[in-house]
Amino acid sequence: MALKAIRAGSRNESGIAAVKTLLGGRFGDRFQTGEAIRSQHANTTTYIPAQLPDAVVFPENASDVREIVEIASAHCVPLIAFGAGSSLEGHVNAPHGGISVDMMRMNRILAVNAEDLDCAVEPGVTREELNTYLRDTGLFFPIDPGANASIGGMTSTRASGTNAVRYGTMRENVLAVTAVVAGGREVRTAHRARKSSAGYDLTRLFVGAEGTLGILTSITLRLQGIPEVISGGVCPFSTIADACNAVILTIQSGIPVARIELLDAVQMRACNAYSGLDYAEMPTLFVEFHGSTESVELQSRQFAEIASEFGSTGFVWTTNPEERARLWRARHNAYWAQKSLKPGAAILATDVCVPISRLADCVAATHEDIAAHGLIAPIVGHAGDGNFHVGVLFDDKDPADVARVEAFVERLNSRALSMDGTCTGEHGIGQGKMPFLEAELGGTIDLMRQIKRSLDPDNIFNPGKIFT
Incomplete structure (x- = not known):
């Protein structure tokens, strides 16, 4: 199962030692082996256990990267590119050891x-x-x-x-x-x-x-x-199915909405508490329109009419930049708001994506699944393209709770695939989604393996990710 601890594979001990010596001599204090900095370059925001690299190197230009890759290639040592470290599926783990290549100094x-x-x-x-x-x-x-x-x-x-x-x-x-x-x-x-x-x-x-x-x-x-005018708004609904159906009709009607985000009642409660908001704790859409004054007003009216068809209890929108910023800041802090619902709990953030016509079916079934199994699992999603996220809070020290969450994630992915969707709309595969990619694409993964072997015959670039 994807969420169980991922065992380290074979390590090239002699190669790693040689590369550490060579890179240490070449990059000086831009090459670090301390445990603290290595820990910062393994998993930091996911449930998947951290697997530390053996060292971290900080290139400053393309020439540095070429030299690092040349040295690692000569000794068949893994290289794991590292950016801001915000990925959620174990992308930056080092299951075979090797060197984390921190790219953040290449910021021109x-x-x-x-x-x-x-x-x-x-x-x-x-x-x-x-x-x-x-x-x-x-x-x-x-x-x-x-x-x-x-x-x-x-x-x-x-x-x-x-x-x-x-x-x-x-x-x-x-x-x-x-x-x-x-x-x-x-x-x-x-x-x-x-x-x-x-x-x-x-x-x-x-x-x-x-x-x-x-x-x-x-x-x-x-x-x-940059658009001439931007308007944003909040639109609550009685049920999550109504909110999803309003999204579907908005997209099918061709209204050029720029953002249309779905938050369920639990997520709204979390955002209110964490971000100091006072919105109704109901299934809610956050929307935004870009364009001229006239077009934005027209789009907002059109959306309000659709929302009312599905029983919206009131659509409030504004062009005030400060109010919009406050709204979207709360949306972007949704992950941290979720964690505040159960302090000390672990969180598994996962996502799926389905064709827009199946969004209401998939979200409603997922909501029922969450309730039936007594989970605390807020839903938030980029509803306009059929993509939604579930943040499941649980006790990662309790084997029964871990098993319950793993079973839920399997059901979620199976549900999305049964609707001709995908196991990930934007999180990527990394380590966590590997079994679900097999279920989604089957033998097509063999073609990916052939491409990987052709371009990376020694398997040094981020090994142990996407597929085995």
Whole structure:
């Protein structure tokens, strides 16, 4: 089962010792072996047990990365690229030991091409840093997974977030990458043209590869113009099925909503307590519209009409930036609000995604499952694209409680797959979702293995992730 402790595999002790000596001599104080810093570079926000690397190295440019990969390749030692450390499925664990490659010092914005609505950045730039830099250009980068994740990590996990319903995911917003692959060779997957039919789409191969094919050294991104007007609102419903059905009709009606987030009653109670809000503790949609004054007003009225069809008890919206910021700050703090519901408890944050027409069925069945088994498990989701998250609170020291949670996660994933959905909308596979990927894709995973063997024959890039 994915959630049971993942045993360490074989270690290349002599290779690790040789690489530690070589990298220590080359990088000096940018190479660290202390237990505290190694612990910070293993799992920090998930239930999956931490598996520490043997050392951490801090490259500052692409040349450093090429040298690190060249040395590790020569000795067949694992390399685990590390960004902000906010992933949730064991992506940064080191099951075979090896070297954590902390990319956060590679944080330069390399170019902004305002006329072409694109930019190039190093992987350690965070999404908040990028948008602060872009503000005076009238542009912004729309992908917003909640955490202040690094662009490299967001690319590697094919992140999405609250804006995905309008602007897409990292898949649609990465134009090209450069990456260092086995042996220390740096490759570029594409140029800046908005369309190309030149050979295999290697950019998409690296987007979502979770660092298993190489280490990214730059990413070229698509940008958007900052909207003239942004309105946000809160819309409560009597039942979670009503809220989901309002989302479905909104999307099917073609209303260009920018954000439409679902929070169940338990999550609303948690957000009220944690973020100092006073909203009704009912199933609720947080929505946002982008555009001109006229278009935003029209979209808000259209949504209000749909919400009323499903018994909404009142849609309140505003264009006030401070009020909107307060609303979305609470949404982005949903994980920490969940933890406050049961202080001291562990939390398993998991997600699935289904076709939008099946969202109400899947969420309602999941809600019934939670109630039937007496779980504390708030639901929050990017409802506009059929993706929702469940944060299950439990006692990780109690084997019976662990077994109960593991069984729930299996049922959740089976339910999503039975509706032609996926075991993960945006968390990625890492270690935690590996069995569910097998159930989802079956023999197709063999093709992924062939690609992995071709590009990484010695299995040094983030081994033990996505598939065995």
